[in-house]
Amino acid sequence: MRLVLVGPPGAGKGTQAAMLAARFGIAHVSTGVMLRQAVQERTPLGQQARRYMDRGELVPDQVMVGIVGERIEAADAETGFVLDGFPRTIPQAEGLAAILARDGRPLDAVVNLVVPDEVVVRRLAGRRVCSGCGANYHVAYDRPRVAGRCDRCGGQLVQREDDREETVRRRLEVHNRQTEPLVSYYREQGLLREVPGTGSPEAVQAAIVEALGQATGPRATGRGDRP
Ligand code: AP5
Numbered sequence: 001m002r003l004v005l006v007g008p009p010g011a012g013k014g015t016q017a018a019m020l021a022a023r024f025g026i027a028h029v030s031t032g033v034m035l036r037q038a039v040q041e042r043t044p045l046g047q048q049a050r051r052y053m054d055r056g057e058l059v060p061d062q063v064m065v066g067i068v069g070e071r072i073e074a075a076d077a078e079t080g081f082v083l084d085g086f087p088r089t090i091p092q093a094e095g096l097a098a099i100l101a102r103d104g105r106p107l108d109a110v111v112n113l114v115v116p117d118e119v120v121v122r123r124l125a126g127r128r129v130c131s132g133c134g135a136n137y138h139v140a141y142d143r144p145r146v147a148g149r150c151d152r153c154g155g156q157l158v159q160r161e162d163d164r165e166e167t168v169r170r171r172l173e174v175h176n177r178q179t180e181p182l183v184s185y186y187r188e189q190g191l192l193r194e195v196p197g198t199g200s201p202e203a204v205q206a207a208i209v210e211a212l213g214q215a216t217g218p219r220a221t222g223r224g225d226r227p
Helices: 013-024 031-040 044-053 061-071 090-103 117-126 165-179 181-188 201-212
Strands: 002-006 027-030 081-084 109-114 127-130 136-138 192-196
Touching: 002 013, 002 181, 013 027, 013 081, 013 109, 013 201, 027 031, 031 044, 031 061, 031 081, 044 061, 061 090, 090 181, 109 181, 109 201, 117 127, 117 165, 165 181, 181 192, 192 201
Parallel strands: 002 081, 002 109, 027 081, 109 192
Antiparallel strands: 127 136
């Protein structure tokens, strides 16, 4: 299965993509995670990307298409993938389409998570991420078992640089201007599934699975399956 998740910052793309990857046994490809790792490791890509990310702006399309094109050729993406945070512009979507057409691996669906701006701001202000493995938590909605520590790897939970309120507002503006046009682009191709991103992570996951017409797929095994 080959999926794309779109939606504003904080819509729950990362949370839902991790659950879908576990449910369907496919690769979770998050461009945000890949870029943050490059920043942390101070690679040339990371140094270039940081300038854009800290301002809440997008890294250039050509760079992103190159990174993702390489990533989806990896062995763990042979059974499929869920793209989280990519594509984010029409040129990125066209770049992806060209790669997938060349490989004869078309997309199965694009899920648009619909979440109002005020919910986005609340979620991102309370988000904490593991400095070790990148897992997401929330101070109110998704607390770790031990305060400040990751359930998976014991790493320290920190606030993302770009989750400060003024950067979140900038990211929302960038989303509305550059990413929102993807909704019409994929709707015209008959690939779009619109799903409300409010409700618990488990309820959103069930709505996505229903929208994909895969309600009888294998049992999920991710964190999001906790009661
Ligand atoms: P990226 O990391 O992709 O950020 P984003 O798209 O802004 O998305 P977020 O990670 O903020 O949110 P999310 O939708 O994944 O929500 P999450 O599940 O974490 O990108 C960061 C930057 O990198 C960009 O600004 C850009 O500079 C650059 N970049 C990345 N990709 C690029 C590309 N393709 N092109 C160019 N530049 C690119 O959830 C958020 C919080 O809410 C968490 O705390 C979570 O626990 C909580 N939560 C989730 N679901 C629920 C729920 N149902 N109920 C309550 N709380 C919930």
